[in-house]
Amino acid sequence: MIITNPFDSDLNGDKLREECGIFGIWGAEGTAAAMVALGLHALQHRGQEAAGITSWDGTMFHTHRAMGHVAGNFDRDDVIRALPGDAACGHVRYSTTGETALRNVQPLFAELYSGGFAVSHNGNISNAAKLRNELVRRGSIFQSTSDTETIIHLVAMSSYRTLLDRFIDALKQLEGAYSLVCMTPEGMLICRDPLGIRPLVMGRLGESYIFASETVALDVCGAEFIRHIDPGELVIVSDKGLRSIRPFAEVPPRPCVFEHVYFSRPDSIVDGSSVYSVRKAIGAQLAIEDPVEADIVIPVPDSGVPAAIGYAQQSGIPFELGIIRSHYVGRTFIQPGDKVRHLGVKLKHNANRALIKGKRIILIDDSIVRGTTSVKIVQMMRDAGATEVHMRIASPPTRHSCYYGVDTPERAKLLAAQMTVQEMARHIDADSLAFVSVDGMYKALGESGRKESCPQYCDACFTGDYPTRLTDQEDVAPADQLSLLAERVPA
The missing domain is CATH 3.60.20.10 (Aminohydrolase, N-terminal nucleophile (Ntn) domain)
Incomplete structure (x- = not known):
């Protein structure tokens, strides 16, 4: 099948x-x-x-x-x-x-x-x-x-x-x-x-x-x-x-700040800013805000690479490709039995075991949504022999759903909406976990920080500060929403 x-x-x-x-x-x-x-x-x-x-x-x-x-x-x-x-x-x-x-x-x-x-x-x-x-x-x-x-x-x-x-x-x-x-x-x-x-x-x-x-x-x-x-x-x-x-x-x-953090290609210019440069700057800001002693900095490919480079350059800790991604796995696959299913993560990502064994590592990723990725990646690093696994995230905690054209789980499935950062660290089995601050993200974008009275970006997924009315969430009865939009597919 x-x-x-x-x-x-x-x-x-x-x-x-x-x-x-x-x-x-x-x-x-x-x-x-x-x-x-x-x-x-x-x-x-x-x-x-x-x-x-x-x-x-x-x-x-x-x-x-x-x-x-x-x-x-x-x-x-x-x-x-x-x-x-x-x-x-x-x-x-x-x-x-x-x-x-x-x-x-x-x-x-x-x-x-x-x-x-x-x-x-x-x-x-x-x-x-x-x-x-x-x-x-x-x-x-x-x-x-x-x-x-x-x-x-x-x-x-x-x-x-x-x-x-x-x-x-x-x-x-x-x-x-x-x-x-x-x-x-x-x-x-x-x-x-x-x-x-x-x-x-x-x-x-x-x-x-x-x-x-x-x-x-x-x-x-x-x-x-x-x-x-x-x-x-x-x-x-x-x-x-x-x-x-x-x-x-x-x-x-x-404008949506997540275009800079994750959505856009790193070789794009979004509203006057180089996406690649912003992501590197976020990584550098992470190193300033949340330093940790370690032997190597490892990106979660591919989206974590620019931020990991920035973190490594700012901290002086070597950047290494500790996770190798295969680009040859198609979008279909013959259904395996349950016994093999749990091994499927290695089809696309595998630990560079010789590099990781015996090392204290810092993993850099762009975000944590449900947390399932982070659990698997941290376990992969420990299985490969890492002595310490510290995770740094190049965006603030995602605590709110997006209603502006982004596929976001309902809030109940967002890990950061249900747990503190310390609880999240225990959940993913990391020795430490830290996210860039909202102000730190703005600084990486060339701002002095977030203007609370008039934010420069839409950052609702982090702050809950939605820039428009959410009429369908606020005013439409649940039964009407179900009948009208049970099959709705946003653009």
Whole structure:
């Protein structure tokens, strides 16, 4: 029997997961779909469950959506040839709750009175259940269980005359996080929510404009980075050129701090900061705040590597690769018997035993979510002969769920929400455990610390300070939530 790899959850499954990445291009002279496929390859880390591309050839829209990775679905000539046109948008995604189904794969597309409308969304609409309930009562018929479809219905039901005004009217009814790339016969609409929670950048390749979740997607396409899309900005690009408007009242931005800690690729620039440099600086801050005598510093691969380098450089303790990761384990595996199942963690990660034996080690990881990863890694180090195992985490304790487009367990399953740091250390069997402080994380980002009255980032997963209303959590009765969103799959 072939199933999803049960060992993916041993290490990689105990991570917060960004739910999607988006990419759009306008003016690509017949190569738009191929460029989008290339860009989505660079954003694959943001969503590995499904991918889709919609193109516009000046007369018709063409869509191909598929479960699985970009490779294998969009590296075939026949697929790309079936997506003609000079403009296209694409999406890679994870699902969180509910079904994994093709109808939820983006871009979502609908024929409106004004013509076709395709949308790729990174984020999560925190009042989607309430909006959906109202729309259904007014006669809307939903075809997916994604919160993104709410945007399409709001545009369709708006009483404003022009498509742009209807789109703005829809946006002003949304709460939560959204970076959007939308295609219409009139042009491409690109926007970022007023708080700028999720990232979005703009680049140029010849006469083409490109929009993507991360700068690394521009690099892969050979495009020039122009700038980040500002929080609350709406960009309209068409054959007439590009223009920008600001339809929202200006508010202090709150971009997601976890983009720097974990989500984005280390070779990306997020809101002006090098992700790699920030992660190294967090590691150095950890060494300042929580030093410990040890022989070697070991990253938990791959996300712990930059912080471990920073910790080692600041502390003077040698950096070593004490855990070796295999990059050749696929996403499927023949179901083993229970006797073998517990050995599955070694398919992807194995201790460098000769290096570890007899050593006092410091393990550096980016976060602790449920704690299952940390338990297995600490045990792996002890089995390999480590005399002491100290764990340092390059983010503050994750004590709260995210409602802005991140796959976070409910709070009851977050280890830091249930235990003190000392209790967590005992739970994972570490000799010591420490997390970087909230202020220390901000210092690594170039700030003097967190401004309590007006935080510079969305850090709700650490502090519980949510920057928007959480209408679906606060106002919708549990029965309504169950009936409306039992299968909801955030963008």
